[in-house]
Amino acid sequence: MTIITPKPISGFPEWLPEEKILELRLLDIIRSNFERYGFSPIETSAVERTEVLTAKGGNDREIYAINRLVAVDDEEGRNLALHFDLTVPLARYVAQNFSKIAFPFRRYQIQKVWRGERPQSGRYREFYQCDIDVIGDGEVSLFTDAEIPSVIYSIFRQMEIGPFVIRINNRKILQGYLRHLGIPDERHSETLKLIDKMEKIGIQRVFAELANTGIQEDIGKKLIDFVDQQASNDETLKKLQSINTNETFRQGIDELATVVKHIRALGVPEDYFQIFIGIARGLDYYTGTIYETVLKNHPGIGSICSGGRYDDLASYFIERRLPGVGISIGLTRLFSRLLQAKILSVGSATPAPVLIALLETDRITEYLSITTILREAGVNTEMFFEDKKLGNQLKYADKKGIPLVVIAGSEEFSQNSVKIKNLKTGQEKLVPKKDIVSGIELELNDLRSKNLYT
Amino acid sequence: MTIITPKPISGFPEWLPEEKILELRLLDIIRSNFERYGFSPIETSAVERTEVLTAKGGNDREIYAINRLVAVDDEEGRNLALHFDLTVPLARYVAQNFSKIAFPFRRYQIQKVWRGERPQSGRYREFYQCDIDVIGDGEVSLFTDAEIPSVIYSIFRQMEIGPFVIRINNRKILQGYLRHLGIPDERHSETLKLIDKMEKIGIQRVFAELANTGIQEDIGKKLIDFVDQQASNDETLKKLQSINTNETFRQGIDELATVVKHIRALGVPEDYFQIFIGIARGLDYYTGTIYETVLKNHPGIGSICSGGRYDDLASYFIERRLPGVGISIGLTRLFSRLLQAKILSVGSATPAPVLIALLETDRITEYLSITTILREAGVNTEMFFEDKKLGNQLKYADKKGIPLVVIAGSEEFSQNSVKIKNLKTGQEKLVPKKDIVSGIELELNDLRSKNLYT
Numbered sequence: 001m002t003i004i005t006p007k008p009i010s011g012f013p014e015w016l017p018e019e020k021i022l023e024l025r026l027l028d029i030i031r032s033n034f035e036r037y038g039f040s041p042i043e044t045s046a047v048e049r050t051e052v053l054t055a056k057g058g059n060d061r062e063i064y065a066i067n068r069l070v071a072v073d074d075e076e077g078r079n080l081a082l083h084f085d086l087t088v089p090l091a092r093y094v095a096q097n098f099s100k101i102a103f104p105f106r107r108y109q110i111q112k113v114w115r116g117e118r119p120q121s122g123r124y125r126e127f128y129q130c131d132i133d134v135i136g137d138g139e140v141s142l143f144t145d146a147e148i149p150s151v152i153y154s155i156f157r158q159m160e161i162g163p164f165v166i167r168i169n170n171r172k173i174l175q176g177y178l179r180h181l182g183i184p185d186e187r188h189s190e191t192l193k194l195i196d197k198m199e200k201i202g203i204q205r206v207f208a209e210l211a212n213t214g215i216q217e218d219i220g221k222k223l224i225d226f227v228d229q230q231a232s233n234d235e236t237l238k239k240l241q242s243i244n245t246n247e248t249f250r251q252g253i254d255e256l257a258t259v260v261k262h263i264r265a266l267g268v269p270e271d272y273f274q275i276f277i278g279i280a281r282g283l284d285y286y287t288g289t290i291y292e293t294v295l296k297n298h299p300g301i302g303s304i305c306s307g308g309r310y311d312d313l314a315s316y317f318i319e320r321r322l323p324g325v326g327i328s329i330g331l332t333r334l335f336s337r338l339l340q341a342k343i344l345s346v347g348s349a350t351p352a353p354v355l356i357a358l359l360e361t362d363r364i365t366e367y368l369s370i371t372t373i374l375r376e377a378g379v380n381t382e383m384f385f386e387d388k389k390l391g392n393q394l395k396y397a398d399k400k401g402i403p404l405v406v407i408a409g410s411e412e413f414s415q416n417s418v419k420i421k422n423l424k425t426g427q428e429k430l431v432p433k434k435d436i437v438s439g440i441e442l443e444l445n446d447l448r449s450k451n452l453y454t
Numbered sequence: 455m456t457i458i459t460p461k462p463i464s465g466f467p468e469w470l471p472e473e474k475i476l477e478l479r480l481l482d483i484i485r486s487n488f489e490r491y492g493f494s495p496i497e498t499s500a501v502e503r504t505e506v507l508t509a510k511g512g513n514d515r516e517i518y519a520i521n522r523l524v525a526v527d528d529e530e531g532r533n534l535a536l537h538f539d540l541t542v543p544l545a546r547y548v549a550q551n552f553s554k555i556a557f558p559f560r561r562y563q564i565q566k567v568w569r570g571e572r573p574q575s576g577r578y579r580e581f582y583q584c585d586i587d588v589i590g591d592g593e594v595s596l597f598t599d600a601e602i603p604s605v606i607y608s609i610f611r612q613m614e615i616g617p618f619v620i621r622i623n624n625r626k627i628l629q630g631y632l633r634h635l636g637i638p639d640e641r642h643s644e645t646l647k648l649i650d651k652m653e654k655i656g657i658q659r660v661f662a663e664l665a666n667t668g669i670q671e672d673i674g675k676k677l678i679d680f681v682d683q684q685a686s687n688d689e690t691l692k693k694l695q696s697i698n699t700n701e702t703f704r705q706g707i708d709e710l711a712t713v714v715k716h717i718r719a720l721g722v723p724e725d726y727f728q729i730f731i732g733i734a735r736g737l738d739y740y741t742g743t744i745y746e747t748v749l750k751n752h753p754g755i756g757s758i759c760s761g762g763r764y765d766d767l768a769s770y771f772i773e774r775r776l777p778g779v780g781i782s783i784g785l786t787r788l789f790s791r792l793l794q795a796k797i798l799s800v801g802s803a804t805p806a807p808v809l810i811a812l813l814e815t816d817r818i819t820e821y822l823s824i825t826t827i828l829r830e831a832g833v834n835t836e837m838f839f840e841d842k843k844l845g846n847q848l849k850y851a852d853k854k855g856i857p858l859v860v861i862a863g864s865e866e867f868s869q870n871s872v873k874i875k876n877l878k879t880g881q882e883k884l885v886p887k888k889d890i891v892s893g894i895e896l897e898l899n900d901l902r903s904k905n906l907y908t
Contacts, residue, residue: 004509006550006771009534012499014547016554017561020495036829038806038836040854041474045466045580046500046566050523055458063523068570069504069535070515080463081523093468096460100470102803102853104840107471112500116522126499141839143818154829265819267826317460349556352492364597365719372721375490375608382492385595386558399556400494 011117011125013332018349018401023335026159027110030130030329033155034108037147039132042107044089046114050079052092055316059084062115082114086131086328087313094135095317103137104144110331124332133326135313142255144325145289145309146262152293152305152327153268161343163296164304166268167276170256171286171308173240174277176249177226181219191215192280195227199278199299203228227278233260236275252288259289287311291327301337305329347454348401352380353444355397357390359409366413370406370436377437398423403453404443406436424452465571465579467786472803472855477789480613481564484584484783487609488562491601493586496561498543500568504533506546509770513538516569536568540585540782541767548589549771557591558598564785578786587780589767596709598779599743599763600716606747606759606781607722615797617750618758620722621730624710625740625762627694628731630703631680635673645669646734649681653732653753657682681732687714690729706742713743741765745781755791759783801908802855806834807898809851811844813863820867824860824890831891852877857907858897860890878906 008014015023035041047066054060064082068074083089086109094105110130117123132151134144149166156164174195178188190213198206203224210220229236237260240253256275263273281290288309295301307327314322338344356371358364367383374381382402384393390407397405408418412430420439421428424447431439447453462468469477489495501520508514519535537543540563548559564584571577586605588598603620610618628649632642644667652660657678664674683690691714694707710729717727735744742763749755761781768776792798810825812818821837828835836856838847844861851859862872866884874893875882878901885893901907 001769003773004505004771006506006546008550009499009501009503012501014499015497016551017494017496020497023497024495035805035834036832038804038809038834040471040804041478042471043469043474043477045463045468046568047463047466047580049463051458052460054523061522061524061526064520065523066518066520066536066568068515069508069517069519072515072570074570074572082520092460096462097470102850106804106836114500114520116526126501136840139840141841143837143839147837147839150826262818262822265822267823315455317458319457350492350494350560351489355492364716368716368719369721372604378490380489380492382560383597383601385597385601386590386593387595396556 011123013124013126013336016346016349018346019339021348021351022339022344022346023331026331026335027128027130029158030155030331031108031110033151033158034110034130034132036154037106037132037151039106039108042090042093042109043111044083044086044093044109046082046112047080048083048089048092050081052317053081053083053088056088062117064114064116084115085113086111086129087133087326090131090133090135091314092317094322095314098318098320103135104140105135106132107135108132127330127332130329130331131326133313133324135322135324138321138323140309140323140325142258142289143262145255145259146266148289148291148307148325148327149263149273150266150268152291153272155329156293156305157272161295161338162298164272164293165296166273166305167279167292167294168256168259168263168273169276169279169290170252170259170288171280171290172248172252172288173256174227174252174280176246176252177223177243180243180245180249181223183215183219183223187213189282189284191223193282195223195278196280196282198224198227229277230274233270233273233275236277240277255288281306281308285310289325295343298337298341298343301334301341304334304337348403350380350382350400350402352382352402353447353453354379354381354404354406354440355393355402356381356383356406357393357408358384358386358388359390359407361387363413367408370408370418370433373436374440379437379440394421394423403447404440406440408433422447465577467578467580467790470800470803472800473793475802475805476793476798476800477785480785480789481582481584483612484609484785485562485564487605487612488564488584488586490608491560491586491605493560493562496544496547496563497565498537498540498547498563500536500566501534502537502543502546504535506771507535507537507542510542516571518568518570538569539567540565540583541587541780544585544587544589545768546771548776549768552772552774557589558594559589560586561589562586581784581786584783584785585780587767587778589776589778592775592777594763594777594779596712596743597716599709599713600720602743602745602761602779602781603717603727604720604722606745607726609783610747610759611726615749615792616752618726618747619750620727620759621733621746621748622710622713622717622727623730623733623744624706624713624742625734625744626702626706626742627710628681628706628734630700630706631677631697634697634699634703635677637669637673637677641667643736643738645677647736649677649732650734650736652678652681683731684728687724687727687729690731694731709742735760735762739764743779749797752791752795752797755788755795758788758791802857804834804836804854804856806836806856807901807907808833808835808858808860808894809847809856810835810837810860811847811862812838812840812842813844813861815841817867821862824862824872824887827890828894833891833894848875848877857901858894860894862887876901 279292286308290308292303293305309325313324371383403424405421517535733746740762744762746757747759763779767778825837857878859875
C-alpha cells in the first residue's frame, strides 16, 4: 500500500491539543461575555448561494466555490460557495427570517470563515470570526454604540493579554472635515484608506501619497495634523468642539460625545478607550461610530477587534432599512499572534487534572469506582488502562501536563486510602478513599493559587 | 437595485436563535462530558487534500471539492476538499503529529462535516459530528471499550431525552458464527449488511434476501434465530458461552463478557445497556466491540450514537499500527429529530433572563449602572435602548422569552428601589436597588423550580 505522508496545508491552521485547549478558553471567554450582554447565538451554514456572496461585489477573488468531486446532476447543489465573513450571512439570515425575529436583533456568531487569500501573505484561509451586531428595524439607539466597547473591554480584560485600548472615532467627523478642507465626496474613500495606513507606513509616506492623489500640500498637512492628534478624551472632544466646520462634522462630534459619556457610565476605565481621529476603517460600509482595538505593548499586531455603525445591513436582500452596530474579533489570527508574542503560553494537553494509575489489574473495579466518584463530583478525570509500569504512567501524565496522579496498590487499599502524587511539587499525600474528592480539590486549589495549573 | 430574496438551501439546516440556544445546550453537555472523561480537544481544518479524503475510497461521490470562484494560479490551493467525517481527518492528524502526541491518544472533536448527499433523501449536507476516540500506539486496553458506553450514558442521561439503551456487540462473535455456519469469509460483509437491516425491513425480507445471496434456507434461519435473541445481559452471555463453535467466536464472547463487567463497574445501570447480537455496523472497519444507541420510546429515529473498535486507524498515512475505539454522535440529525418528536422543546430566544426597561432617557446612567451590577454578578442581562413605550418593551421581552423585566422610573428611584416584573407569573415586586442581584436570583430560582424557565 502506498503511504500518503500528511503535511500541513498553508493557510489552514491546526493546533496541538494543548494549543486547542487554550484557544477554546479564549472562545469560551468571548461567548460567555457575548451572552452576559444579552446577545443571542445564531449559526449560519458554512455555505451560501454564490449570488448571495457576490451581491455586494468586491470579494469575488476571495471566494471558495464548492463542487461535487464526482460530477452529479444536482441543480440546487450548483453555485454554492463558502462564506468569507459573517456579515453577509447575517444580512441574508435577517432578511430570510425577518418576521420571526424580535428587533433590535442582538446576535452573536462564532464560526469559521474561508478566504482564498494568497498564503504567502501570512494570512489565514480558514479562521474563526467572533461577531456581535445589534440590528434595528428602522433605527438603533446611539446607546448601543457605547455598549459595544463595554463588551470588548470585558472580554479582553478577562483574557489577561495585557493593557489594550479601544480606539473610537466617528466617520461623520472625518467626512465633515474632508468636506471642510474642500476635498470632494467622491475622493473621500481613497483619502481615508491612506489615513488608515498612517501607523503602518508613516506620516511622510501618507503625506507623499496624498499629494499623488492631487491633494495640495497645505491641505494634506492640515489633514494629517487633524488626524494625528492624541490627547485625553476630554481634551480631544473639547478641541473638536472648538472647530467650526459643517453640520456633518458637528453631528459626528455630538454622537462621539454621547458615546464617550455612556462608555463611562458602563464602567469602562478611561485608560481602556481613546478617541482616535486617525482610524477610518477603510470600508465605505461604516457611517457613524467606528472602533479598533490595539494591544498597548504590541502595536505591531494591529487591530485585534474592529467594527462600527452602518446605515443599512441587508439592502441586497430585503427592502427595509436595517441599520446596525457591530464588531468582530478575528480570533485565529489573534490567538496565533498571542502565542507568537508569548503573551499567552500553553499549559496542559488534556482537560483532566487527574490521572488514576493502574497498578494491579485485578483490582480494576476499585480503580473504576474511584474514577467514577471523581467524575461525578465534576472533576475531569482520566483512568490509565494500559498494562504499563508506574514509571511509564507517570511519564505519560507528565507529557500531557496532568499535575495529579492517584496511586493505589495493595498497601493503600488495605488502609482504605489512596496516594495523591503531585507531579508539579513532587509531593505525595495519603488520603482516605472517602476523602478523595476534597483531597484532589485541595491540591488543585493549591496549584492554581501558585499559578502552577490553570 | 435588484433584491435577491433569500431562501433556504436544502440539506444545509439553520436554526432560529431559540433553537440554536437549545442546540448549544446539547453541544455543551457533550463537550463537558467528553472533558469529564479526560478526552482532549482537537480541531482539524474543514479542508483536506483530496488525496487524503479519497485514500480509502468509497466516499468519493459524497465529497465537496473547493475551488476559487475566480481562477487563480495557486498550486497548493488545488485539489482541496471539505471533510465528510472526522475519522479520516483524525487519522491524518495523528500520522502528521505522531511524535508530539502522548499515546493512548484520547481525543474529542466536535465539528461540522459536509456530504454531497441527495437532498431528497432527507439527509443533511452539513451537520455536526461529535466524536471521541482512544488511539493506541500498538494496542488499546479492552477496558477502554467499557468506558465508551459510560460516557454515552452520562451524556444522554444529562440531555433528558427519555429512556435509551446502548446496544453492544462484538464483530468477532458474528464473524465466528458465520464461519461456524459455513459462510465463507468473503461473503461476511454482504451478509452482515443484511443483518443490520433487520429492524428496518423485517425478518421476512432479510430471510428472503439471505436466500438471494445463495445462503441455504436452514442456514439463514439459524443465523436469524441467532441474531434475533433478546434477553437479559447475563442470560445472553450464558447462552452464548454454551455455544461450541470456534476460537474467533470464543474470543468475541470473552471480550464482550469483560466489557459488560466493566461497564457495570463504571456504574452504568443495567437498563441502559444491552448485549444485542443483531447489530453488525456494516463497515468492515470495525473488528471488535461495536455500539449503537436507540431511544426506547422512539425506535424509528434509529441509532443516535454509534461506533466500535478498529484494528488500524491510519494505515494510509503512517506505517505504524494504531488500533482504537471510538464513537460518534450525529448531533444535527439527533437534534432535529428530538425537536420533530417533541422530545425537546425550545425556550427563550436569548441567553438573558433579564431586561432592563428604559423609562426615562435622562436617567440612562442609572439604568446602565443597574445593568452593569447584574452583569458583573454573572447575570446575563439586556438593557433596552430604544425610545419605545413600556408596553412595547414588555412585548419585546415576551417575544424573546425574557421572563424578568426590571422597571424603574422617578417613583421607584425616589425610593432607591426598582420593580421586578415577572412576565411568567404576572407578579411585580419592589426591591431595594442594592438588593437587585439577590432579587433577580430569587425570581430565577423560583421560575426554574417551577420549570417555567431553563
